[in-house]
Amino acid sequence: MKAWDRLNHHIVACERCPRLRAWCRQVAKAKRRAFAGHEYWGRPIPNFGAATAGLLIVGLAPAAHGGNRTGRMFTGDRSGDWLYRALHKAGFANQPTSVDRQDGLQLINCAITAVCHCAPPDNKPLPEEISNCRQWLEETIDLIKPSVLLALGQLAWRAIITEARHRNWYSGPMPKFGHAAKVALADNRWLLASYHPSQQNTFTGKLTEPMFDAVFKEARRLLQGRT
Secondary structure (H helix, E strand, C coil): CCHHHHHHHHHHCCCCCHHHHHHHHHHHHHCCHHHCCCCCCCCCCCCEECCCCCEEEEECCCCCCCHHHHCCCCCCCHHHHHHHHHHHHCCCECCCCCCCCCCCCCECCEEEEECCCCCCHHHCCCHHHHHHHHHHHHHHHHHHCCCEEEEECHHHHHHHHHHHHHCCCCCCCCCCCCCCCEEEEHHHEEEEEECCCCHHHHCCCCCCHHHHHHHHHHHHHHHHCCC
């Protein structure tokens, strides 16, 4: 088994957070009426994308009826609709839609992970649950060796800065999170920020398609600057 597949196998088998595992199983059993005929994944969601990638996107956690249903990051919900449209436009995905694990979607020089790999109640993992998942972020970065890390939301931003400090990629105070924020890391690495493409942000206009596209355009520019 390749290292990337082995890491994903370990993520899916993780049982470190009893509250999250019980919640995911409960949601998978009860289901939403619109998905009554679907077989829910109901387990931790593995990383998605290339085993080595220039761009690593870090989200917060899977959605209860999105990733927890489909078994793939940002698949089956409105956030994923926004993300994969933008990735395709920027050349990081072979298609703009994401429906299920068999839809033919492939990422190009890009991978997606999360601060928390299980869907949490109310989309709010506890600090200890985020801490329990930190090993998977560490190992993901070790394997992928990204040049650009993109945080979708403030919790992902803080998790990446914390990891960057442990790797001596960054020192100093916690940089302020904001859409399109950019922080230089060691060895010509970069951290970018975007508001999360949640319905709370997209429906209110806090995050627009041009704003989102601009972040991926900048990620592409930074990656091309390394070649």
